[in-house]
Amino acid sequence: MAEATIFNAEALFNMALLTGLAVLTFGIARLRNLFGVVVLASIYSFLMATVLVVLDAVDVAMTEASVGAGVSAVLLLSALHLTRMEEAKPMRSTLLPLFVAGVTGAVLVWGTLDLPDFGDPTQPIHAAGPDYLERTVPETGIANAVTSTLASYRGFDTLGETTVIFTAGIAVLVLLKRGTRRRNPKPGEGGDAL
Amino acid sequence: MRFDAILRVATKIFLPLVLLFGLYVQFHGDYGPGGGFQAGVIVAAGFILYGLIYGLSALTRIVPPWLVETMVPLGVAIYAGTGVAGWLTGGNFLDYSRLREDVHLAQETGVFLVELGVLITVSSTMLAIFYAFAGRDRS
Structure with a gap:
């Protein structure tokens, strides 16, 4: 009984983290201000590091936090220094790229169906x-x-x-x-x- | 940013702690989480912080670009060299067991050298990329 409660709490925590990741992804895709994108990407990495801690992969979490949130953010900001703060408006219709991205995503999700169950011993x-x-x-x-x-x-x-x-x-x-x-x-x- | 007293003083206080933590993550990797990859990034982050606050020219005085560019292949060479040393002592490539008399000591020596190679390559690559970005002018 106690074990089931702990599992549910962990599952809930995971759900919250993964939802946060999904929301951030939409934010990164929608935002035109590149400084905001860098900040969101940094937060994304911190959330990802937390997910990895929950999965007991502390070494990988450490790498994600230091590379993803730390050094990458600095490198992206350095790159931002060389370019404009606002993302330029797309010249052509974005429907075709959206379609390609959607199909690629669907193929990846289809691929995960063949993966073994999470934590399958x-x-x-x-x-x-x-x-x-x-x-x-x-x-x-x-x-x-x-x-x-x-x-x-x-x-x-x-x-x-x-x-x-x-x-x-x-x-x-x-x-x-x-x-x-x-x-x-x-x-x-x-x-x-x- | 370079003339902000709080940032400058805080950086001076933080920098030794960041580097010490990097060394801890490097050398405590046998017992706790961490190792060359993580330590390399932490050490590089410490230097990059210094560069951000004190300016690129101050950083290149401590770590000149030629040193960084030498360290990138040096780490891989140390790693591969450890592998060749295993070979020369009669084992397979990257077999550390015969590097010293005691097997455990030999393994720990091998892992130490290999992680040192990883640290050198990772930290210098991060710094090299930072130099490449920060050294460019807006055009």
Whole structure:
């Protein structure tokens, strides 16, 4: 009985968070003021981090909060400094993009129908978990199974992830570094103006 | 923003705490949540905060762009180098077990080095992107 109550409270909390995410998404899509969009996107990331905490994925929540809400917001604001505050009105009808986005979304929802039920214990992902939890301390001496899995058991995956970040960083540098040399910098409007 | 006394003083107080927290998240990752990815972003966020308040030129005096651009591949090199070290000591690629005599010590050393590589690449990539955006002029 008590367990059922706790589950309901958690489900209610999840519902509130997910509804908040949906509302924010509409807000981001509707809003023309880009500064407001950045703020909403930052709030979105914080809500997402809370969802991940509820799902017991503290490591991912930490990443989401620091990357999504922290650094991304700053980078978006830096980008905003280079452009206008208001989003330009679309030149053509938005019906076709809306249709494409709707169909893509519907296909994604259709895809989720094939996913296993939420928290289904018979799925391989939940079967492998206890195995790692048992093995991590005797085999590696590392108490946090997330770290031992990430860095030791699945070290090759993490090497790939690090390479992805490296590649992304190099790509952004290649794209943005071009033409940084200014011909005649105006006083008070240099790179420090942020 | 650069001449606001409250922001400047608060940044000076916060910055060591942010960096300390980043180091905690990095080195306590064996026992609690965290690791190279999270710590990298937190450390980068600390430096970016300094850059926002004190200006980009003040930040580039502490962390010059050439250093950031060297650190981006350096982290991946440390990671892959740890993998090669596992190889050379007779194991598979990224097998840390033979890096030192004791298996647990070897694993912890390997994970430490690998996470250090992740920290270096992640934090420098974040800073590099920030430099690339903030260094541009509005045209």
